Amino acid sequence: MGLSELLAGFAEVFQPQVLLLAFLGCLAGTMVGVLPGLGPVSAIAILFPLTAYLGPAAAIVVLAAIYYGAMYGGSTSAILLKIPGEVSSLPAALEGYPMTRRGRAGTALAIAAGASFVAGIVGTIGVWLIGPHLAGFALEFGPPEMLGLVLFSLTAIAGLSSGSVVRGIGMAVAGMLLASVGLDLTSSQQRMTFGSLELMQGLDIVPVMIGLFGVAEVLRTLERGTPVAQAAKVGGFLPTRDEFRRSAGAAGRGTVTGFLLGLIPGMLPSTTTFLSYASERRRAERKGNSRFGQGAVEGIGGPEAANNATAMSGFVPLFSLGIPTGPTMALIMAALMVYGVVPGPTMFTSDADITAAVIASFFVANVILLVLNLPLAGVWAKIARVPYGVLGPVILVCCGVGAYTARNSVFDIVVCLVAGVAGWAMGKRGLPVAPFVMGFILGPMLELSLRQTVAISPMSLVESPIFLCFAAAALVSVWVAYRLHRKGVEKVDANA
Template sequence: MLDHLLNGFATALQPMNLAIAFLGSIIGTVIGVLPGLGPTATIAMLLPLVFTMSPVAAMIMLTSIYYGAMYGGSTTSILVNIPGESASVITTIDGHKMAKQGRAGAALAIAAIGSFIAGTLAVMVLTIVGKPVAGLALRFGPAEFFSLMLFGLATVASLAGGRISKAIVTTVVGLMIATVGIDLVSGAPRFTFGNPFLSDGIDFIVVAMGVFALAEVVTTAREIWAGTQSGVVKADKVWLSWKEFTYSLPAILRGSFFGFLVGMLPGAGATLSTFIAYNVEKRLATNPERYGTGDIRGVANPESANNAASGASLIPLLSLGIPGGGATAVMLGALMMLDITPGPLMFEKHGALLWALIASMYVGNAILVVLNWPLVNVFARIMAVPARYLMPIVLVICTVGVWSISQSSVDLVCTAFAGLVGYYMRRHGWPVEPLVLGLILGGRMESSYRQALIISKGSHGIFLEKPISFGLLLAAVAFLVAPPILARLKRTRAIAAPVHA
């Protein structure tokens, strides 16, 4: 294996392949920063370009773009509360609060470091046990995937603490929005109100731009109008101290583990892995109340899970020929057009390509750190721009990002409406994240649910008969029931303590 890996490095470090990895990382990072496109659309648009390259150069380009986009999405999440793509949603919780506290530099730095560590660890596991681990993914059928996504929704709802009932309501609203469009089984339009622009459903970016970015713009405008807008908080430092790094390292390692574990499952994706990793990290923390207030671990953990999941998604793609998400599905199409069929014989038939690709992923992670580390200082200075000038720029970015999806005025109207809903939710303590995740997972949940019922001939017992599915359902119930019970026990002890004293 070591000999194969060294040969792979010899190929990946050739000047032309190194230049391609560098170019792909730059393109991916820029695309990740700009909302609306995302890695899937970018890879799809660049497919004609890669067909003129050799198979090795083509795959290096595509994976570099993929990794770069996963990292780039964290930048706008931290600075202006706009998730560049769905996997960066959870980063907004603590990342943007850190930026408002003048710690944008530390947040951006830990995102870069966590991404590098997690991405490298994921490639190491891919190198060593990629093929055997891929077999575990075959144990997941439609019933298991439905239960896994239900578990993911339950973990996010439990993040709301004492607002679990509100979180459940917003999750259901997200699932309802996901039903808009053409029914995959019958082909009938649902909740489109005769508008053809809604036939493809409501895109995640349309809602995310509204509930995150536009709600932020409206809130800031109201504060400026009322004269309660706080002064500009300049970044007090744009570097990461050793103490902050050691404090975040356990969160990075745990995020890498859970991100890889969930990310290697076909269809789960980086988004679900970040939500699950963040929730588990909060449960394991000795001071969970600090999460959501600008704790640096709240950036380190999901960003690590994000990049670990990106590496893990290549395991089922290369070993089984099963894409883990939209971006890897486009990569699968590119490989097949290059006359390369991924599967169990990939290591034997195309070993040189595979090892060169794995080696380029090590190189790509290093390039991303070298590329983005000097920019931390530049990005952090954005927070020094007064809100009255920054918010109009955010508004323009949102408009361009939404318009780039389908050039539809309907999407702009939906974004504006989502912005008003997001502002209302923020003012009245309704959590936004469950709504967004419900929208992201809704389509895949429904598909898995209906596939499972078709397999079982209409019997819901299939979700309880499968051990993995049953275990995930129990875990989902535990995540929803445990927080209220623990909170009640805590209050009981607090009341009883003075009596015993």
């Protein structure tokens, strides 16, 4: 995808209707993102039905704007109210809230927004530059190579996004099994349907995801209760020269590491955010001038940049390989399929116009959010104080409608309900959700490429160097995750 295609994408996005949709997406995403307990995944899950009947390009633009808006919104409520909307906003709460208490919330918000903006723009350029090349490489993939890629993605996600590799693999397999419910595509035999007519059509990803991230979140919030948010004064936005220097360096480092790590399946924004926070903290302690815990601007700029850069780089494997790197990307992938766009190498060839418009919309959404967030910080703080008693039924109805609209099926609302209970129970019992979602999404791809490989010749596996590389990478990822887990257990034992 060259500059001319990207400029055509900008021309598409700058149409008043698309621009308005991007603005409304940013607004809606931020509004949901600032609400306690709701992060980008929940925002997409809840607001998905409103995009279901738009054209593919417009719908993806809105969805991406919602995603971005929710990320910005998460850090706003974290800084102003010490209520992180999601795990990756926790560093913003740890370092931003002490600044809020000193009457410097505006500066913390400006640093978070500036770092997110820079990371978002750099990440978008990365998607534009790397995506087409990776897609060109992926066009060479046959079934054995695809099988290797899916296997690597699954093992990486199972290992990296859960405490135990075995648990992660188990949950990925559970997701794959549930994805196999329905009619077998080759033999038309019923599988795992147990005679149910409804199950014959299989389990759709949209109600499952809405249940896991929307309904489950409502249940969790009802169970633990909602924190009471105190009003906060925003104050001025301008940082001092020293604060600017320290936060800019941290944001630069966070952007680079966040983007590169985000290309690896299983490296969720929450993981890279904490890696950046830990690295900045160590760096400050080495220098002997650590202000961490009392409002260190590096602890806001670095993690915020890493969060946004990772979120952006997740679009590279999604658009070029059709592989999501985490639950949010999985939900976006599901939405793309509902809009009739198949994520994969063809996004940069046959769907290049849509992809260009989406990439252009990333740039525009970042600008909109920068302009929107700071002046309206006080308004967002007020929205975050809307009681959950009112928000709960709104979220619940949105989840029901979202589940229904996927296939116009009431059965899907029941699936959403069951998935919600499952998501709530998984959270309660410490079972990792990310590998389960990835298994559900990648299971059919794995089965298809496996069957095609067997039909060609099982020997094609050992004859394909790309498959062998992916298989080796899968083994290495399992080993690395196992070592990291063991190290963690030994550390806990030593501390005990």
